[in-house]
Amino acid sequence: MNLSPLQKARYQYQPKLPGMLRNGIADICVKEGDATQSVADQDKIKALFPNTYGKKEITFVKGTNTAVAKKQVVGVILSGGQAPGGHNVVCGLYDALKAADKNNVLLGFKGGPSGLLDDSYVEFTDEVIDQYRNTGGFDIIGSGRTKLEKTDQFMVVEDVAKKHGLTAIVIIGGDDSNTNAAVLAEYMAAKNTGVQVIGCPKTIDGDLKNEDIEASFGFDTATKTYSELIGNIERDANSAKKYWHFIKVMGRSASHVALECALETQPNICLIGEEVAAKKMSIAQITDYIANAVEARGNNGENFGVAIIPEGIVEFVPEFSALIKEINEMLAGSKTDEFNALPDWAAKYAFIKAGLTEESFKVFDILPQGIQQQLFLERDPHGNVQVSLIESEKLFSELVKNELAKRKLAGSYKGKFGQQHHFFGYEGRCAFPSNFDADYCYSLGYNAFMLIQYGYTGYLSKVSNLSKPAEEWNAGGMPITKMMNIERRNGEDKPVIRKALVELDGKPFKYFEAHREKWAIETCFTYPGAIQYYGPAEVCDLTTRTLALEKG
Ligand code: FBP
Numbered sequence: 001m002n003l004s005p006l007q008k009a010r011y012q013y014q015p016k017l018p019g020m021l022r023n024g025i026a027d028i029c030v031k032e033g034d035a036t037q038s039v040a041d042q043d044k045i046k047a048l049f050p051n052t053y054g055k056k057e058i059t060f061v062k063g064t065n066t067a068v069a070k071k072q073v074v075g076v077i078l079s080g081g082q083a084p085g086g087h088n089v090v091c092g093l094y095d096a097l098k099a100a101d102k103n104n105v106l107l108g109f110k111g112g113p114s115g116l117l118d119d120s121y122v123e124f125t126d127e128v129i130d131q132y133r134n135t136g137g138f139d140i141i142g143s144g145r146t147k148l149e150k151t152d153q154f155m156v157v158e159d160v161a162k163k164h165g166l167t168a169i170v171i172i173g174g175d176d177s178n179t180n181a182a183v184l185a186e187y188m189a190a191k192n193t194g195v196q197v198i199g200c201p202k203t204i205d206g207d208l209k210n211e212d213i214e215a216s217f218g219f220d221t222a223t224k225t226y227s228e229l230i231g232n233i234e235r236d237a238n239s240a241k242k243y244w245h246f247i248k249v250m251g252r253s254a255s256h257v258a259l260e261c262a263l264e265t266q267p268n269i270c271l272i273g274e275e276v277a278a279k280k281m282s283i284a285q286i287t288d289y290i291a292n293a294v295e296a297r298g299n300n301g302e303n304f305g306v307a308i309i310p311e312g313i314v315e316f317v318p319e320f321s322a323l324i325k326e327i328n329e330m331l332a333g334s335k336t337d338e339f340n341a342l343p344d345w346a347a348k349y350a351f352i353k354a355g356l357t358e359e360s361f362k363v364f365d366i367l368p369q370g371i372q373q374q375l376f377l378e379r380d381p382h383g384n385v386q387v388s389l390i391e392s393e394k395l396f397s398e399l400v401k402n403e404l405a406k407r408k409l410a411g412s413y414k415g416k417f418g419q420q421h422h423f424f425g426y427e428g429r430c431a432f433p434s435n436f437d438a439d440y441c442y443s444l445g446y447n448a449f450m451l452i453q454y455g456y457t458g459y460l461s462k463v464s465n466l467s468k469p470a471e472e473w474n475a476g477g478m479p480i481t482k483m484m485n486i487e488r489r490n491g492e493d494k495p496v497i498r499k500a501l502v503e504l505d506g507k508p509f510k511y512f513e514a515h516r517e518k519w520a521i522e523t524c525f526t527y528p529g530a531i532q533y534y535g536p537a538e539v540c541d542l543t544t545r546t547l548a549l550e551k552g
Helices: 005-011 019-023 042-048 086-100 113-118 126-130 151-164 175-190 219-240 256-265 273-278 283-299 318-330 335-341 345-355 358-366 369-374 392-410 435-453 507-521 545-551
Strands: 028-035 056-062 073-078 105-109 121-123 168-173 196-201 244-249 305-310 419-424 459-464 474-479 484-489 492-497
Touching: 019 028, 019 056, 019 435, 019 474, 042 484, 042 492, 056 435, 073 086, 073 113, 073 151, 086 105, 086 126, 086 168, 086 435, 105 113, 113 151, 151 175, 168 175, 168 435, 175 196, 175 492, 196 435, 219 244, 219 256, 219 305, 219 419, 219 435, 244 256, 244 392, 256 305, 256 507, 256 545, 283 305, 283 392, 283 507, 305 392, 318 345, 318 358, 335 345, 345 358, 345 369, 369 392, 392 419, 435 459, 435 474, 507 545
Parallel strands: 073 105, 073 168, 168 196, 196 459, 244 305, 244 419
Antiparallel strands: 028 056, 056 474, 105 121, 459 474, 484 492
16 A cells, blocks of 8 residues: 555554543443433333333443453444544454453454445454554445344344354444444344444534534544635635635535534635524525625625535425425335336426425426436435435525526626535545544544443443543443434334434524624635644644534
């Protein structure tokens, strides 16, 4: 492998563990907290998870290790979208396993959950692990989005686990993948297999969090990467003074990524899906909101600007989300095949017209054809619309352009409107993890082993107090069922982890709200620059603005 100088240097980086995990495994004991319950639909979730529901939160503290010693054979998978730091979770888990007993084994199942079904795996050794320390990507074993939900799939996993003598499976994933983890944990417990299942909170989207899980890993690095790029574009816009840049950023549902990037770069516009939904804003109102800023700046001679559009916005516009829900129901079951078999767009259009309510069809009909077609692209295996494939940045810039043309005719708008479009998503998912993510991920993996050693199952590895230096971080576990509720997926009611959306009364949004009017009209851009890995802590070990404001 050809190594860049940075990669060589990062191999030498020693991730920082929470103070209490530095004691040595023999000196870590458990403090049990209160019993938990799910965020909603308690009776239904309890009935579906009779063996894993309602367990206690736990924290690791200094004290004699009381875990029963046994040889551990652990399987690990990386699941869902890539997020910087995934390799370090594997490295932390491996190091803890080997520190406890060098005969312990870590198997990496390849390609996400399907690796467990296909029994496709690699046994990790020092040599393999050392090539991936502090690196971005999930290429150590790959990832995938196969949903584990059917009994016959669980039976296959059970057989694979038996074959290898697995004592535990660690699932590193987002909300959908950790829903898989909870369901698998319940199955393994119900069947008395002795196989524990532990999850680790991953997703650049930042929507797998609650009062216990302060952040999902990867959010820090991904938003810093996007913010660097957005800052660079702002500087270009401010130099050339001739373009409005419409920048879509990832975040399949919640707008945490967009909000964090806005806090870092102070653009003219940043839409927040959760606010759009709360205010029940229509497509026309959003268009007006952006056009007002373009007009005001244009009339001041500033024919440039930056607008951040969260990837998930379309599902938050009430008329659009109603349309998507109808499309999802329309495509449920075998209907997708029927739709895909139609010969051309005209036939598909007729099928859609017949299937939608009059109201939703009206919304559908005002969309450019490209966007209409994007709404019918394949769902992911969890039944989600693949919003990364919907070009909402182009949708809004086009609608704004039309609106400005009207205003020009009416004489209110005197500026010029040149558009550029960008989508920042994949660029940030495999960056070298920031020091924060390198430390956090290594700690999550190390801590996952502690949960395994103490016999827990259906738990998420939890590392908290993250706005403080790593020395002061806490480590423990949270039952996954605590985050669950019942939601409609693929036309059926399913138990799933509830996504954490941007809270409109939370400090990050409040800060943004207090400043955005000024940012819209004046040019207040800030240029964060690239992630720094070496240098003073105040430059290299910064957390996100979101975390700093939430915990500050
Ligand atoms: P996870 O929820 O699995 O972490 O993935 C999130 C994400 O990065 C979204 O931001 C994006 O919409 C989606 O993955 C893209 O998925 P894919 O990699 O399958 O194109």
